Every structure is written in structure tokens, then in C-alpha cells.
Amino acid sequence: MKRLLLLLALCPMSAHASPHHCASPTPLAEPWTSWTQSGSAIAGATVSTAPRLILGKPVTATLRPAVQVQYVLAPRKNAPKSRGGLFILAVKDAARIGIALSEAAWIDAAMGKTALPSVDHGHGPACSGIRKIVWFDLAPGLHTIQIASATQSTIRIMAADARANQPKAESVRPDGF
Numbered sequence: 001m002k003r004l005l006l007l008l009a010l011c012p013m014s015a016h017a018s019p020h021h022c023a024s025p026t027p028l029a030e031p032w033t034s035w036t037q038s039g040s041a042i043a044g045a046t047v048s049t050a051p052r053l054i055l056g057k058p059v060t061a062t063l064r065p066a067v068q069v070q071y072v073l074a075p076r077k078n079a080p081k082s083r084g085g086l087f088i089l090a091v092k093d094a095a096r097i098g099i100a101l102s103e104a105a106w107i108d109a110a111m112g113k114t115a116l117p118s119v120d121h122g123h124g125p126a127c128s129g130i131r132k133i134v135w136f137d138l139a140p141g142l143h144t145i146q147i148a149s150a151t152q153s154t155i156r157i158m159a160a161d162a163r164a165n166q167p168k169a170e171s172v173r174p175d176g177f
Helices: 002-010
Strands: 040-042 059-062 083-091 095-101 106-111 114-116 118-122 132-138 141-150 154-161
Touching: 083 095, 095 106, 106 132, 114 132, 132 141, 141 154
Parallel strands: 040 059
Antiparallel strands: 059 154, 083 141, 095 132, 095 154, 106 114, 106 141, 118 132
């Protein structure tokens, strides 16, 4: 028993296991610098009751029991007794958009009833509070963001444009000036 306790004490904890093991939060780079701002929402049970996500503005969302959610698409993951909800995201110009979550859950994006494929996924920086980021190439228009298979009743969610606050390329005239 003492060996097991010693072994557990010496093993590093997962960076995503709990933010309480971090001495201080990791400063985040663009487009996630506003991740720690406050906001709240209640996830929608239907598209018509879904709150809007605003690019660069995180919210802590209260999720619903999954059986109450009328998903636009059948979730690819839907664990028993899990929680979920719907959000709406308006995109003005085509962009690569990341959806970040603080907890484990499944993320789907749809335009109308058409599923949109993810183009990349990963974790946030250690001690950042971002557990997961899934990237989608989204066309202009309204998109439904679905959260499914969450085990927690609340989740922090943020949508961000990959180009947020990035320097714009300078245009060069044909005459070199």
C-alpha cells in the first residue's frame, strides 16, 4: 500500500485532470486570450431556444439532460445519462473556427441539417482550463453547435476565429510600392 501511495505521489497529474493542481493559470495566446472572461447561458433544447455564441466571448453554459435536447444531427457520441445542448454561431466571412470546451464532451457543427466535418482537434495549453478544441472550416451563415455526452452540468464554451487579432498581410503594389 505504501508503494502504491508513493508511486501515485511521484506520478505527474494530467494537465487536464484538474486546474487546481496548477500554481497559476497559463497565459493564453490568440485567439483564446478572452477565455477567462465571464458570461453565462443556458444551452438550448431546440434550435429556436439555443443561445448565440459570439466569437471571442466565452460563456459558462448550463447543460440539459441529453434526453431533453432535440439535436439537429444524431450525436456521434451520446453516452447514457449524459448532458448536452445547442448553440447558434453566426459567421460573417468564411473562417476556420475553433470551439473550445472546459470539460470532456462531444462537439458537432451543422449548417441547417448538414453535418460539418472537423478539420483539426486538440487540447488547450496545460493549466489553461481549456480541455478540448475542435476546429471547423465554416462558411458564412448560421451554424448550430451541438454539445453531447457531457458528464458535468455546466461547461465553459468559446468559439474563436483562428485569424483573431493576427497581423494582416500588407499588400504590395505591382510597381513595388
